Amino acid sequence: MRHALLLLALIAAPAIAQDPPPAPKVAAKADDIPPPNVSVTRHTGVFGGQRVAYTATAGETYLKADDGTPRAAIFSVAYVKDGRDPNRPVTFLFNGGPGSGSVWLHMGAFGPKRVAIPSDARDDGAPPYPIVANPDSLLDVTDLVFIDPVGTGFSHVLGKTDAKDFYGVTQDAKSVAQFIRLWLNENGRWNAPKYLGGESYGTTRSAAVLNQLEGTYNDVSLNGVILISTVLDFAAGADTPGNEMTYxxxxxxxxxxxxxxxxxxxxxxxxxxxxxxxxxxxxxxxxxxxxxxxxxxxxxxxxxxxxxxxxxxxxxxxxxxxxxxxxxxxxxxxxxxxxxxxxxxxxxxxxxxxxxxxxxxxxxDPSFYGIDGGYTAAINAYARGDLNYRTDRSYVTIGSLGGSWDWRLGGGRDNDVYMNVAPYIGKALRENAGLRIFVGQGWYDFATPFFAAEYALSRTGYDPARIQFEYYDAGHMMYVRDQDRAKLTRDIRAFIRGR
Known part of the structure; x- marks a missing residue:
């Protein structure tokens, strides 16, 4: 959200007068912050032709400072097949923006329920919107964890924490990587096959989180990264005078x-x-x-x-x-x-x-106002209904974080003016022989054009044998078209099973 302009009042005072020093910033005490808000429910459904009993955990995970002070609450919804198997695959998913909650992938493609809006590129109209079982959900092959980064969904900062501490390519990636490590700790899944999936800026986030997970000595190695509607090289696609690549x-x-x-x-x-x-x-x-x-x-x-x-x-x-x-x-x-x-x-x-x-x-954009009402209504109704999650907070489907986002990657001037996270993927492919990349693109997507994704991942330093491209007869959110949602989930099932 845009902050209101601050009006500075000039107060006449003797020349020798000085303003009092600002009060020191006092960190919130853990005792001042309520415990995480969590709801656990149990369900069954048929996914990929298999009946699955699963537990849904909708709630907050606190990210803490080194001294144990809670700094932010990350809201997530985890779907875990009953009879917990520590070696069953788990896939972490989020959307983009920056500033978008995970509602789109959650209620449109991979969650056990979805909102049924028109499949033929027509406006979604007015409520009520059907919320229906989603047999295309991936729960037959992997547990699913939908993550809302800080500033999106129900996620928010705690106490005196400045939200801008999380608003940046690297800052955001560090917080998501911290959440993933905490989830693996709490659920005993460190040795499970792991997948990371994002859409739109979520693909940028995927590359940055991959770097945070695998780019240190305390690695969280991944089996695969799922990129849906990919944007990695922001300079090549910038509509800026003098940049011929965009055309x-x-x-x-x-x-x-x-x-x-x-x-x-x-x-x-x-x-x-x-x-x-x-x-x-x-x-x-x-x-x-x-x-x-x-x-x-x-x-x-x-x-x-x-x-x-x-x-x-x-x-x-x-x-x-x-x-x-x-x-x-x-x-x-x-x-x-x-x-x-x-x-x-x-x-x-x-x-x-x-x-x-x-x-x-x-x-x-008629392709955004043609779907936004249905998804916003669906996530709020579903979270407070089926998932029994109680909160006074409003779910942020799309927040305006881009203007306050820190796009710098660090490491020198070139990295700051030429924002490209694709090399993170190339490095990970070279250092993890078991890593594979799935790239799903819609033909009719101008937000993240398919040819730009191909260009970013076909430079020197990438192993094309481990990068799989699939294409769909729709746009950025290809899963709004029924045939392409079915194809997308079939393609990703095969990708996960093919490890």
Missing amino acids: ILNLPSMAATAAFHGKGGFAGQPAASVVAQARTWATGPYAAALLKGNALPATERTAIRRDLSRYTGISEGYLEQADLRVTPGRFYKELLRDRGLTVGRLDSRYTGKDFDAAGETPDN
């Missing part, structure tokens, strides 16, 4: 979207076929043309403009005015302008109508 990496997503909506030279063709051609053209003729800049010959410019129009469905006149470089924000508005529609950022299958059809960029 190259977004081009295949534009081509798939244009074809889906019946635009361009590939209208109606399957996404996989369209993007295969778009990848080749983007890294070949288009990249060469962009790198030539103002030295691009007129004849070559004409050919590039023609082909760019075929791939993107945008008119040659507009592309000429844009100097052959169309940002995603402009694409969302321009592609279907003749129909009075915009396309979504998270999922470009969705369309919306703006107040001003002549505007430069969309008013909002």
